[in-house]
Amino acid sequence: MSKKEKITGQRINATADKEQEYITFSLSKEEDEIGILTIKELIDKTTNMVFLSHKERLLSEPITYIVPAVWGKKKHGKLTINQQEIHNNIAPMISNIMKIFKFKEINEAQRFTIEYLIRGLVISKITYMVEAFKNRPIDEIQSGEGNADLLDSLEILGNA
Secondary structure (H helix, E strand, C coil), rough: CCCEEEEEEECEECCCEEEEECEEEEEEEHHHHHHHHHHHHHHHHHHHHHHHHHHHHHHHHHHHHHHHHHHHHCCCCCCCCHHHHHHHHHHHHHHHHHEEEEEEEEHHHHHHHHHHHHHHHHHHHHHHHHHHHHHHCCCHHCCCCCCCHHHHHHHHHHCC
C-alpha cells in the first residue's frame, strides 16, 4: 500500500470526560514532503506579499491592526478597505492549505483549531516583518537600503 495513515493530535480531555477524536488524513511519504513544502511556500509568499503590498499602512497602524485583517472580522465595527484586502489574500491561502491536508473527516471544532493555528502563524510572521522593518538601523533607513534585505533575511529565517 503506497499510502499510510497519519494521525495528528493527541487524545485530550476536552470537557468533563469527553475525549477529542483524532483527525486522520492519508498522504504518501512523497505527498507528505511535497505538502509540507507547499504549505510553507504558500504561507511565506502570502505573508511577504501582504507585507509588501500594505507596508505603509501596516507601519502606520498599531500592531493589533493585522489581527482582524487575518481573521476577516472585527469585534466592533467593520474592517477597513486595507484590512479587507489583506483578508482577501489570507482566506484563499488557508483554504488551499486545508485542501493539501486531505482530511478524511473533520468536524467544525477541528477545522477551527487548525485554521486558528495557521492564522496565528500568519499574524506572527507579518507582525515580525513590521517590527523588524521598524527597527532597522537608522543609517539603513536614511540610505534607503535594506528593504529587500529584510525580506531576504526573513526568508532565510523561514527556511531554517
